[in-house]
Amino acid sequence: MLNVAVKAARAAGAIINRAALDVESVRISAKQTNDFVTEIDQAAEAVIIETLLTAYPGHGILAEESGSEHGAKDSEFVWIIDPLDGTTNFIHGFPVYCVSIALAVRGKVEQAVIYDPTRNDLFCATKGRGAYLNDRRIRVAKRAQLKDCLISTGFPFRPGDKLKPYLSMLGEVMSQCAGVRRPGAAALDLAYTAAGFNDGFFETGLKPWDVAAGSLLVTEAGGLVGNFTGEANFLDQGECVAGNPRIYAQLVTTLAKYSKFAGAGDKAGVRQALEEQAATAADETAHSEAPRAEKGTLTGKKTRPTKTAAPVSASPPAGDAPF
Numbered sequence: 001m002l003n004v005a006v007k008a009a010r011a012a013g014a015i016i017n018r019a020a021l022d023v024e025s026v027r028i029s030a031k032q033t034n035d036f037v038t039e040i041d042q043a044a045e046a047v048i049i050e051t052l053l054t055a056y057p058g059h060g061i062l063a064e065e066s067g068s069e070h071g072a073k074d075s076e077f078v079w080i081i082d083p084l085d086g087t088t089n090f091i092h093g094f095p096v097y098c099v100s101i102a103l104a105v106r107g108k109v110e111q112a113v114i115y116d117p118t119r120n121d122l123f124c125a126t127k128g129r130g131a132y133l134n135d136r137r138i139r140v141a142k143r144a145q146l147k148d149c150l151i152s153t154g155f156p157f158r159p160g161d162k163l164k165p166y167l168s169m170l171g172e173v174m175s176q177c178a179g180v181r182r183p184g185a186a187a188l189d190l191a192y193t194a195a196g197f198n199d200g201f202f203e204t205g206l207k208p209w210d211v212a213a214g215s216l217l218v219t220e221a222g223g224l225v226g227n228f229t230g231e232a233n234f235l236d237q238g239e240c241v242a243g244n245p246r247i248y249a250q251l252v253t254t255l256a257k258y259s260k261f262a263g264a265g266d267k268a269g270v271r272q273a274l275e276e277q278a279a280t281a282a283d284e285t286a287h288s289e290a291p292r293a294e295k296g297t298l299t300g301k302k303t304r305p306t307k308t309a310a311p312v313s314a315s316p317p318a319g320d321a322p323f
Helices: 002-020 039-055 087-091 163-176 186-195 208-220 245-258 264-295
Strands: 028-032 035-038 060-063 077-085 098-105 108-116 121-126 131-133 150-153 179-181 200-204 224-226 239-243
Touching: 002 039, 002 077, 002 098, 002 108, 002 121, 035 039, 035 087, 039 060, 039 077, 039 098, 060 208, 077 087, 077 186, 077 208, 098 186, 098 208, 108 186, 108 208, 121 186, 121 208, 131 186, 131 208, 150 163, 150 186, 163 179, 163 200, 163 245, 186 200, 186 208, 186 239, 200 245, 208 224, 208 239, 224 245, 239 245
Parallel strands: 060 077, 150 179, 150 200
Antiparallel strands: 028 035, 077 098, 098 108, 108 121, 121 131, 200 239, 224 239
């Protein structure tokens, strides 16, 4: 099964590489604001599905662009496909994107392939047999302290995404680690976590095809993957954190209160912190604008009344400062 998935991923990668030679001619449409799909996503997905169903006609399909339109509807074997993770990068010519294919058996991911066509890097994993990059065994990084770590993430970009809580969460992680990166392709971020290129990963707003293959790579490379509260059943929950066991535990400690599954007390604490931040920001803005209001002129220089100026009233006009 893994060999068939590799064949499908390479076929999709060939389509993507050809299109990348003249990316400006690629037709692009928007699924919603800042969420794009191209004819290349669709062509790559079609060749993946054709390859998989030719070999396994009784299997199901869950794909980013076509959903469950193809394949068997009641199979225990379901291929989870993202034909081009990092579409926004691709259409801008930014070379960070990949093909992601996973096979779930009775809801558990057992095969995974992530292919980076720009570097010809092939990440593969089979449950219980380890994770590999171009036939070389890979392992998660060994760093034990978050302060020494490089962490990757993804920014909210869709309408309705909760930006303020994310910025608060990002601020906490940034203050605790050596650096944060946002490459723009979650599947590749997870593959890099498995290979030890970064030490951990977290993101919200994710779909199963974003994380299915990468999650198996991480666990087969000796790491842990879950939602922000540390639960392992995360594929359909929209949030993901990954890393070696020690870094994973430290990230969960920081991120748990931001999870949609956090307790009422934690959620209330986050809301209060956000309200306090907003109040502080408003207060600082008011203080920073006050001196400008006191100057009385655009240049900040005092004006002298001319001989013909009207007498100054003993009482300041309403709304002026009493001085």
